Amino acid sequence: MFDKKSYTLYKFHKHLNQSFQNKRELLECALPVLRNLFKLDRAYFFDWQQERALLSLRMMCKKEYCMDKQEDISVIGEPAFLKQLLQHGVAETTDLGYPALYALIKWQRPSMELRDGEVHTYMQEKVGVIRLERFRKSRVFTPQEKDLIKSLAQEISHNLRNTEIDQTKNQRLNVSTALNDLSTIFASSLRLNDGLELILKGVKKYFRFDRVRLYLTDAYGRKIKSVLGVDVSGEVMHGDVSALGEQESVLLKEVFSSSVTYRSTRSVFYIPLKVQRNKVGFLAFDNILSRRPIGFLDFISLQQFASQMALSIDNTRLFERVQELSNYDELTKLPVRRYFNEKMAEEIYRAKRFNLTLSLMIMDIDWFKQINDTYGHQIGDWALQEVSKVVRSCLRQTDTPCRFGGDEIVIMLPRTNSDEAKLIAARLQELISAITLPTRYTEDKEVHLSISQGIASFPMDADTSDELFEKADKALYITKQNGRGHYAVYREIADQLDQPDGE
Amino acid sequence: MILWVMPDSGDRSKENYASFISLFKKENPSVDISVRVFTRNVLWRRMFTIKHPTHEEEVPDIIQIPHYWTALLVREGVATNLSELDSSLSLTDCLPALKDHCYQPGTKDIFSYPWWCDMSALHYRADHLKLVTSDPARDLSTWKGFLEICEKLRDTFKDVSGYYPVQNSDWRGSLSMRNALPCVWGKGVDLVSSDFATTAVGTKAFKEGLRSYILLALRNYMPILRERGSLGTMVSGKASMMISRKQGLSTFGARRTTRVRTLPVPATGAQSQAYLSGMNLFINVLSQEKKNALKFIKFCAREDNQKKYTSMIDVFPAFEEPFYKLLASAPQRLVAYGNILSSARTLPNITITGTIMEILKHILAVCATQIVEGRFTQAALDRALDQAAKEIEYLLSIYEG
Numbered sequence: 011m012f013d014k015k016s017y018t019l020y021k022f023h024k025h026l027n028q029s030f031q032n033k034r035e036l037l038e039c040a041l042p043v044l045r046n047l048f049k050l051d052r053a054y055f056f057d058w059q060q061e062r063a064l065l066s067l068r069m070m071c072k073k074e075y076c077m078d079k080q081e082d083i084s085v086i087g088e089p090a091f092l093k094q095l096l097q098h099g100v101a102e103t104t105d106l107g108y109p110a111l112y113a114l115i116k117w118q119r120p121s122m123e124l125r126d127g128e129v130h131t132y133m134q135e136k137v138g139v140i141r142l143e144r145f146r147k148s149r150v151f152t153p154q155e156k157d158l159i160k161s162l163a164q165e166i167s168h169n170l171r172n173t174e175i176d177q178t179k180n181q182r183l184n185v186s187t188a189l190n191d192l193s194t195i196f197a198s199s200l201r202l203n204d205g206l207e208l209i210l211k212g213v214k215k216y217f218r219f220d221r222v223r224l225y226l227t228d229a230y231g232r233k234i235k236s237v238l239g240v241d242v243s244g245e246v247m248h249g250d251v252s253a254l255g256e257q258e259s260v261l262l263k264e265v266f267s268s269s270v271t272y273r274s275t276r277s278v279f280y281i282p283l284k285v286q287r288n289k290v291g292f293l294a295f296d297n298i299l300s301r302r303p304i305g306f307l308d309f310i311s312l313q314q315f316a317s318q319m320a321l322s323i324d325n326t327r328l329f330e331r332v333q334e335l336s337n338y339d340e341l342t343k344l345p346v347r348r349y350f351n352e353k354m355a356e357e358i359y360r361a362k363r364f365n366l367t368l369s370l371m372i373m374d375i376d377w378f379k380q381i382n383d384t385y386g387h388q389i390g391d392w393a394l395q396e397v398s399k400v401v402r403s404c405l406r407q408t409d410t411p412c413r414f415g416g417d418e419i420v421i422m423l424p425r426t427n428s429d430e431a432k433l434i435a436a437r438l439q440e441l442i443s444a445i446t447l448p449t450r451y452t453e454d455k456e457v458h459l460s461i462s463q464g465i466a467s468f469p470m471d472a473d474t475s476d477e478l479f480e481k482a483d484k485a486l487y488i489t490k491q492n493g494r495g496h497y498a499v500y501r502e503i504a505d506q507l508d509q510p511d512g513e
Numbered sequence: 514m515i516l517w518v519m520p521d522s523g524d525r526s527k528e529n530y531a532s533f534i535s536l537f538k539k540e541n542p543s544v545d546i547s548v549r550v551f552t553r554n555v556l557w558r559r560m561f562t563i564k565h566p567t568h569e570e571e572v573p574d575i576i577q578i579p580h581y582w583t584a585l586l587v588r589e590g591v592a593t594n595l596s597e598l599d600s601s602l603s604l605t606d607c608l609p610a611l612k613d614h615c616y617q618p619g620t621k622d623i624f625s626y627p628w629w630c631d632m633s634a635l636h637y638r639a640d641h642l643k644l645v646t647s648d649p650a651r652d653l654s655t656w657k658g659f660l661e662i663c664e665k666l667r668d669t670f671k672d673v674s675g676y677y678p679v680q681n682s683d684w685r686g687s688l689s690m691r692n693a694l695p696c697v698w699g700k701g702v703d704l705v706s707s708d709f710a711t712t713a714v715g716t717k718a719f720k721e722g723l724r725s726y727i728l729l730a731l732r733n734y735m736p737i738l739r740e741r742g743s744l745g746t747m748v749s750g751k752a753s754m755m756i757s758r759k760q761g762l763s764t765f766g767a768r769r770t771t772r773v774r775t776l777p778v779p780a781t782g783a784q785s786q787a788y789l790s791g792m793n794l795f796i797n798v799l800s801q802e803k804k805n806a807l808k809f810i811k812f813c814a815r816e817d818n819q820k821k822y823t824s825m826i827d828v829f830p831a832f833e834e835p836f837y838k839l840l841a842s843a844p845q846r847l848v849a850y851g852n853i854l855s856s857a858r859t860l861p862n863i864t865i866t867g868t869i870m871e872i873l874k875h876i877l878a879v880c881a882t883q884i885v886e887g888r889f890t891q892a893a894l895d896r897a898l899d900q901a902a903k904e905i906e907y908l909l910s911i912y913e914g
Contacts, residue, residue, distance in 0.1 A: 078552045
């Protein structure tokens with residue numbers, strides 16, 4: 011048969027034999043049971059902050075309920091009390107003027123730390139104290155009661171350990187679910203920027219940081235190219251890189267030169283994004299507004315996620331670079347014919363759909379073959395590069411130029427009629443005619459470049475892409491026939507094409 | 514409906530809330546209210562997580578906050594725009610000093626509504642002070658005079674075991690930044706400049722102001738980090754004075770033998786300053802019961818309920834009519850608090866005020882431990898304040914720039 015103590019312990023054990031979300035829930039269940047068992051007026055739970063020699067009051071139980079409390083009590087001047095509590099697990103005090111008994115609670119909670127760059131899981135010892143109070147002086151705690159309270163405190167310790175383990179498991183599960191969700195979001199985003207915005211919003215939401223920022227750098231980690239951030243309101247913001255000023259190099263040095271280590275007191279963390287030796291950028295998380303420390307589990311999880319993120323960003327950049335290489339001509343940095351044709355088809359469709367105008371200009375460098383033959387291909391290439399530079403710099407963002415082959419450059423001018431195209435042609439002529447070949451190759455002769463251009467416009471001259479090309483080419487032909495260095499619009503010179511010597 | 518509140522009346526908080534809410538339930542039997550009492554610390558942390566609750570976290574409908582958190586909650590997008598919810602809602606009758614703290618900064622949109630307020634004052638036992646001064650009002654008008662009185666009181670009561678000249682009103686039993694504010698303001702500086710661009714935290718005046726308050730603990734005039742229950746109180750005769758924001762008058766009045774008088778907090782500079790702290794209520798944007806929540810807020814603001822609740826927890830109504838009626842109800846209260854009100858100040862309603870208070874609270878907590886361990890140095894405190902100033906200016910540049 012059970013004796014009274016065993017029976018009480020059994021009942022207490024049964025009472026606590028349930029799943030608690032956290033320490034608070036467990037104490038909300040345990041303290042009222044203690045209060046009833048020992049007919050207490052109050053029961054309290056304290057966390058013991060050993061490094062500061064403080065007992066920090068967390069919860070009070072009074073009547074049928076528990077309530078959060080906060081009070082710090084220094085135990086530095088109480089060596090005898092501490093000795094008794096640590097040795098016997100229980101200690102009495104008469105300071106309060108009525109019977110009060112302290113019982114020690116020790117439990118272990120799963121913790122993680124970084125050792126030599128590796129994550130180690132270990133059980134960390136935590137210490138707490140419960141205090142039981144009876145307001146009537148005569149109602150002192152008997153030795154049997156003290157013994158029973160000590161055993162019940164051990165039961166609470168055991169339950170606290172299980173609750174903390176469950177809580178940690180749940181936290182890890184939540185974190186891995188969050189990271190899984192984030193990876194899915196990232197993988198399903200078609201554009202890098204959209205994906206990054208969703209990721210930052212997700213990290214802010216799941217990990218509940220005050221701010222999350224992503225700094226993208228050049229491959230050497232010497233220059234920040236862009237900043238994307240989510241602030242305390244959850245809004246995505248594109249940051250101003252120039253606002254960093256001189257801090258930029260300090261920040262980059264700090265992030266990339268030292269390995270990021272976890273410090274529990276910090277509420278700001280930078281995690282570098284690297285793929286092998288290539289630097290991609292870095293993530294910055296902070297809780298500087300709320301002053302909440304960033305948990306180690308969050309830190310470690312995000313560090314692992316950051317490697318995935320770095321790889322994805324690097325891959326996307328690589329893809330963009332390959333696209334750039336395949337879409338642009340190496341020598342002139344102008345789009346190639348395939349890319350141009352795609353754009354042209356889109357613009358023709360748009361022009362037809364919305365009744366817009368569009369002009370196409372074809373240009374040749376005058377006497378380009380002679381330049382090549384006289385001064386060599388190197389000078390020919392130089393001339394092409396200089397002309398392309400002018401083309402790239404003086405066109406609008408909506409215009410698309412293209413190196414069509416040899417010295418032939420084609421320019422598509424959306425929402426532009428032939429009169430507006432002529433203005434652009436005149437500007438190009440003026441700027442290109444100012445280019446002179448380097449005199450060291452021309453025996454000090456001043457050799458200027460010039461161009462000839464042919465223009466055709468949609469819908470007046472043609473209504474298909476092929477027809478536009480054909481008409482613009484004919485206009486160029488007539489310009490050349492008429493002595494080069496000029497431009498012509500197909501409609502204005504069409505009559506010359508009908509003459510036999512113009513064929 | 515779930516109401517998150519702070520322990521307004523210490524150990525009796527739950528009972529007081531239950532009794533007040535029963536009044537609301539009588540008028541609104543169909544509305545069910547559950548109350549959760551959290552410490553300010555816990556609430557502060559939760560303000561940053563309630564926007565994205567996990568599946569195991571409950572979603573509160575109404576939350577009690579200190580007046581200076583409104584701007585932050587608006588910025589976070591956590592607080593409901595009460596003006597949108599009810600366009601007739603007005604702050605016309607609210608105490609003027611508390612109005613700005615209910616709006617989204619720069620607008621007249623109400624995001625939190627006043628509930629009650631308190632003001633810092635110095636309470637003293639007339640019988641104790643009579644033993645050391647013939648004119649308490651004169652001798653306690655300056656901080657220097659206050660410290661001298663503390664010294665004299667300690668000498669006078671040196672045979673009384675566990676006696677301290679000043680009772681610590683801080684609930685944590687530590688050094689309280691809120692209680693230190695009048696000392697800092699007395700030196701002519703504030704937490705942030707009027708254009709919210711810089712902070713005075715690292716300045717000499719700020720350090721001197723804070724030190725004035727810390728001297729109470731350093732010279733052992735006021736207990737810190739001691740078990741509150743083990744300490745004597747003014748009522749029990751183990752303390753003679755207390756700087757508190759609560760009225761205290763009803764508590765002291767309950768013991769007829771104890772004559773307690775109230776004065777402005779002794780001035781560290783030219784003029785005494787008082788900290789006027791409002792408590793507001795806001796409705797969570799995620800609340801599914803916004804209409805009932807608004808009903809409760811209006812219930813709290815009603816004159817009769819203002820009177821009932823503030824008398825329960827020993828503070829002041831936040832609305833003019835009940836406030837002035839309360840002052841006028843006792844001549845002593847009218848004189849004492851009339852003076853104090855004229856010098857009362859609030860904290861600025863900007864995003865980072867709560868953070869600044871957290872930073873300073875942490876510095877004072879470290880100070881308190883160092884004092885108890887006998888290793889406090891002014892140089893270490895100054896360094897911590899200099900560091901804090903840099904941090905605050907960075908925060909200002911991010912959030913108020």
